[in-house]
Amino acid sequence: MTWHDDLYVGESIVHKTKKIKWKICHNAGQPGIYVITLASNEKNLLDIIPSQELLQRGYPKRGLYVAGLAKGYEEAVQVAVSIIDEVYRATGGFAVADYLRNHRREGRCRLSY
Secondary structure, three states, X not given: OEEEEEEEEOXXXXXXXXXXXXXXXXXXXXXXXXXXXXXXXXXXXXXXXXXXXXXOOOOOOOOOEEEEEEXXXXXXXXXXXXHHHHHHHHHXXXXXHHHHXXXXXXXXXXXXX
């Protein structure tokens, strides 16, 4: 799982970002937290995944690129909209994956915070 270095975070969890990220990296339960990732297919721009799904043994976490975090589905949609809006304003298009990978550094799950 690769984390966007400059994560987009919902307003309700801004002050808890490091703790939530650490718990997700260490497979601790995070009820109500949603992870916004680059789309798993070419037809979508982003995926909104409940963090509880990441606890499943067979869930393919290795290829995930996490761009944002939010508490609750509605806030996750707002964060996803803000990411797409930023990309559109900066590029005039919807190449979200290219924009995020080329304009920011990436970080991997680490054991220390």
